[in-house]
Amino acid sequence: MARILFLTHQMPSPFGGGTAVSYWTLRELARRGWQVGLVTFVEAHRAQAPPPEGLEGVEILARVPLVYRNTLSALLRSLRSPVPFTTQKYLHPAFGEAVARAVQAFRPRVLFADHTHMAPAALRAAGGFARVLRVHNAEHVLWHQTARYTRHPVKRAVLAVVARRVRRFEEATYPLFDRVLFLSDRDRQRFPDLPRVVTLPPGVDTAYFTPQPVSPHRRNLVFVGSLDWLPNVDGIRWFVRAVWPRLQARDPALHLWIVGKNPPPAVARLAGSAVTVTGFVPDIRTYVRQGGLFIVPLRIGSGLRIKILEALAQGIPVVTTRVGAAGLEHLAPAYRLADTPEEWETAVLDLLNRPDEYETLRRRGPELVARYHRWPAVVERLEQVLRPLLREPVP
DSSP states (O other): OOEEEEEESSOOOSSSTHHHHHHHHHHHHHHTTOEEEEEEEEEGGGTTSOOOTTOTTEEEEEEEEEOOOOOHHHHHHHTTSSSOHHHHTTOOHHHHHHHHHHHHHHOOSEEEEOSGGGHHHHHHOOSSOEEEEEESSOHHHHHHHHHHTOOSHHHHHHHHHHHHHHHHHHHHHGGGSSEEEESSHHHHHTOTTOSSEEEOOOOBOTTTSOOOOOOTTSOEEEEEOOTTSHHHHHHHHHHHHHTHHHHHHHOTTOEEEEEOSSOOHHHHTTOBTTEEEEEOOSOTHHHHTTOSEEEEOOSSOOSOOHHHHHHHHTTOOEEEOHHHHTTOGGGGGGEEEOOSHHHHHHHHHHHHHOHHHHHHHHHHHHHHHHHHOBHHHHHHHHHHHHHHHHHSOOO
16 A cells, blocks of 8 residues: 655644544544654643554654744744744744654655644655645634634733734635635535545544543532633633632532643632542543533634543544534534533533433443444545545656
8 A cells, every 4th residue: 555644733642632633544544554754843841752552553764852832022023933833833943854764764655744734844844745635623713713812902902912913824725725624514614615635534443432420419510621722721711710600609519620731720610519620630431420511611722622622432422612512513413512601501401300201311422432433444435535536647
């Protein structure tokens, strides 16, 4: 089978949203006979750590330590560059050199940029291969939404400028690829004039995320997400401020678990007698099985929420916003929507107090995820996108 070289901005991992999408794509392609190479950024303190188990069939050609701090001065400097702030930190000379060496040694037929952040490196690489870009998020949407919920007028104005610049970068960059893959139709539709585009939703490890013994009698609400990502921080802070007091007033037995790595002080301060902030945990299933309900109160978001797929696969009923559920409309029978504090209060208490409805959602989640989001089927569809590129003339 042909050689495919992946570029990722984080080391692929079976856990962690976008990193899991990369991990399972690499693993399944290798299992199906592709020769898979990888050039990736890694956190500096993990540069020497062994790769995750399961990637034995992937040739890791280079791991480039990423050392960068998001600062206001870096943001302002980025305004002078055509490459937006979100992507500039990945314009690392060592990474470009590693890609060039990998191309020469590995000789791929397909170069796969697994995130918009990897687009510049893929476009700068020289060689006789097709270029594919997978867009995990329409990044400009995240910046527009962040600006919308920012109270400080100067910060809001700067973020709006950044959002427009990101949009221009996306519109200029995406047409340069031979194929562009989106995780959701909603993001794909934001670029109606884009040629050679495909929607390919991600999968779930249904052998790991299996139905858990959840129950409405466990009055626990579970939030899971990386807490060094702004949309998660914004969402859970909003929930605790606007929704949680209403729920506690109606049901004092409720407890909220906030599970995720790297909680900033603003999230750590949410901990109290009825709120637990765990930090990193090795196995989120431990907390899911203590539910209850799984909550995803996102106000900022694009792409598709992997954590909702994982929760539904585990059979725990989900309450989320319309932003959180974007791209998952085909799974609507397995979750409930709520945007306002009043809607959240009604949705949470109705599910916990109506065992029949709770049981219906508990059954539907694993069924629908298994139907639409098993990784072998997802990667089989990806192969249908990649194979024609092997027959097309090399650009």
